[in-house]
Structure formats: C-alpha cells, structure tokens
Amino acid sequence: MDDSIVGRTYPPGPPHEVTEASVRAFVEATGASYAGGPAPATYPIVPAFDAMMTFLDAEQVDLSRIVHGAQEFRHERPVVPGDVLTVALTVASLRVIGGNAIVGTRSEVTDADGALVCTGTATLVHRAGEEA
Amino acid sequence: MAEQLAPATYRVTREALVAYAAASGDHNPIHQDEEVARSVGLPGVIAHGMYTLALAARYVDEVAGEPGRIASIGAKFTKPVVVPAEGVDVEVAGTRKDDGSIAVTVTCDGVAVLGRCVAVLRA
Numbered sequence: 001m002d003d004s005i006v007g008r009t010y011p012p013g014p015p016h017e018v019t020e021a022s023v024r025a026f027v028e029a030t031g032a033s034y035a036g037g038p039a040p041a042t043y044p045i046v047p048a049f050d051a052m053m054t055f056l057d058a059e060q061v062d063l064s065r066i067v068h069g070a071q072e073f074r075h076e077r078p079v080v081p082g083d084v085l086t087v088a089l090t091v092a093s094l095r096v097i098g099g100n101a102i103v104g105t106r107s108e109v110t111d112a113d114g115a116l117v118c119t120g121t122a123t124l125v126h127r128a129g130e131e132a
Numbered sequence: 133m134a135e136q137l138a139p140a141t142y143r144v145t146r147e148a149l150v151a152y153a154a155a156s157g158d159h160n161p162i163h164q165d166e167e168v169a170r171s172v173g174l175p176g177v178i179a180h181g182m183y184t185l186a187l188a189a190r191y192v193d194e195v196a197g198e199p200g201r202i203a204s205i206g207a208k209f210t211k212p213v214v215v216p217a218e219g220v221d222v223e224v225a226g227t228r229k230d231d232g233s234i235a236v237t238v239t240c241d242g243v244a245v246l247g248r249c250v251a252v253l254r255a
Contacts, residue, residue, distance in 0.1 A: 022155070029152035030186045031142055032193075038200030041189045041251075045182050049157050063160060064172065068181045070247075072206025075254075078199070121206070 001059055001094065001101045001126055009090040010055045015112070016047035018083040038078035044085065045071070048107045048120045051087040055105065061126060069102070069123035076116050084112040092121070099128030137195055137234070139225035142187050144179055144215050144240075152183050166217075176216060181209035184222070184245055188236045191224040192251040195234065203254040208247035213240045 018039060026043055027034040056063060079085070086109070093104035107120040146164065153159050158180055161168040169177050185207050193199045213222060220240060227235045236249040 025151065025155040026186075029148055029155045030183070030190045031148060032190050037198075040186060040193065040199065041202035041205045042182060042186045045158075046156055049182075064162075068209055070206065070208040071182060071185060072204065074204040075202065078202075080200075123208075 001061065001103065002096075003094055005059065005091045005103075006094050007091065009088055010051065010058055012086045012088050013047070013050045013054055016050070016085045016087075018043075018079055018081050018085060020081045022046070023081055036081075038080050041073055041075060041078075042071075043079050044073055044087075044107075044109050044118050044120055047085045047087045047109065048089075048122075051089040051107055052105070052122070052124070055089050055091070065127050067125040067127060069125045070121075071123075072121045073118050074121075075118040077118075079117060083117065085117065086110050087120075101126040134230065135228040137226040137228060139223055140191055140194065141221050141223055142190070143219050143221055144183070144187075144213060145219035146177055146215055146217065149177065149179055149183065149215060152180060152186070156180070156182065158182065174212065174214075176214045178212035178214055184209070184213055184238055185249070187222060187224060188238055188246060188249050189251070191226060191236060192234055192253070195226060196253055201253045203252045205249075205251040207236075207249035209245075210247040211240075211243055211245045213245050 023039045024034040089107045092106045095102045103124045105122045109117045149163050222240045225237050234251045238246045
C-alpha cells in the first residue's frame with residue numbers, strides 16, 4: 001500500500017439490517033444482558049468490519065497482516081433495531097514507518113434515508129512482509 | 133474535581149470470543165484458535181481489540197444507567213488481552229473528568245490494555 005490510496009473511497013457492501021437478535025448477540029457476547037433498545041456504541045463495527053474487508057480485498061491485503069491499532073466511533077444518534085446501515089470507507093491517511101504502513105480510515109455509517117448515524121475512525125497497521 | 137467511578141470486573145472467556153466473532157463478523161482465528169495464534173507469534177488466543185473496547189462501552193453504559201447515551205468512544209489497542217482456556221478477568225475503571233467525559237482504563241493482569249480510552253455521553 002502506498003500514498004496513492006489516500007482519499008480513495010470503497011464501494012459500500014450490502015446494507016446491514018440491525019435486528020433485536022443481532023444486537024442481543026453482540027451485547028451478550030460481552031457478558032451483559034439486552035432488554036431491547038439502542039445498540040451498544042461499538043456495534044457499528046459490524047458493518048464497518050465488512051467495509052474494512054472490502055478495502056483490504058481491493059488492495060489485495062491479507063487480514064492476517066493487519067493489526068487494529070485504534071478505533072473510535074462518534075455518533076450522531078444511537079443505532080437502534082430496524083436501522084438499515086450502509087458504510088462508506090475512505091482512506092484518510094497513510095504513513096510508512098520502518099516498512100509498516102499506518103493507515104487511517106474514516107467510515108461513514110448512514111441509515112436508509114442517507115442520514116449520517118455515526119463516523120468510525122480506525123488506525124490499521126499493515127505489517128511489513130517479505131514482499132514489502 | 134475528577135470523580136473516580138466504581139470499578140467493575142468482567143470475565144473474558146474463549147466461548148465469549150467465539151460468540152463475539154459470530155456477532156461482529158470478525159472471524160480472525162487468532163481470537164479463537166490457540167495453535168493459529170501461536171503460529172503467528174502470539175502468546176495464545178487474544179481478545180479482539182474491539183471486544184475490549186466493547187467491554188469499556190459496557191462499563192460506560194452501566195455508569196450512565198442506560199444504553200444509548202454514548203456520543204463517542206474510542207481507544208488505542210496498546211496490549212493484547214491473552215485469554216487462556218479457563219478465561220481471564222479484566223478490571224475496568226473510570227474517572228469522570230471536569231468536562232463530563234469519562235476516561236476508562238482496562239487492565240488485565242495489572243497491565244493496561246487500552247490507551248487513551250475516553251467516552252463522551254450525550255446530555
């Protein structure tokens with residue numbers, strides 16, 4: 001990966017339908033219980049992870065060489081069951097340090113009306129390999 | 133004055149990581165399979181960074197008294213949480229700062245695993 005990918009936006013995958021069951025599964029995996037209502041603040045990683053895979057596939061990068069360095073979500077509103085979410089991922093920055101590429105991504109998560117629900121920012125470290 | 137919030141202890145198990153992989157779509161085997169994790173130089177199965185951040189968000193939701201109040205949350209994944217077959221406890225603690233944001237620490241075996249974890253609640 002090099003500078004040329006900065007500013008590139010990847011086509012969104014299929015929309016992600018948020019259901020009570022999908023939120024419950026996410027909540028219960030963290031050992032908490034779910035009584036309905038909003039999804040946890042980090043739930044948007046579900047469609048955002050898909051978007052990240054689309055990005056990595058497009059750049060022919062293997063997930064096993066990626067370390068998730070940091071993640072933040074800023075919400076315009078909570079995600080709730082019934083939402084249909086679409087993610088557009090843009091490469092915001094890229095630095096190369098010691099052969100490793102430090103990639104900053106911005107994922108805009110929008111609902112069925114196209115309104116922004118939240119923005120995810122991630123730092124992905126692409127570890128140098130033999131062909132780097 | 134910053135206010136110290138009561139800490140919480142959460143148990144992390146491999147079963148929970150398998151459930152989280154299914155719920156999140158992140159099926160990277162380093163979070164499930166000891167052999168694969170060791171083959172890439174890890175000390176064992178490690179929790180997803182996002183799993184650890186989800187525990188921080190769970191803590192903030194518990195502090196807030198209800199879900200859906202977190203306006204933003206983020207962290208650096210500074211150290212892995214190694215999860216042995218019998219599971220491991222993580223300690224989560226928070227400090228409410230003067231600006232209303234909550235600084236969260238997550239430690240495992242006394243080592244901080246998240247860096248600069250901060251949550252902001254909506255009013």
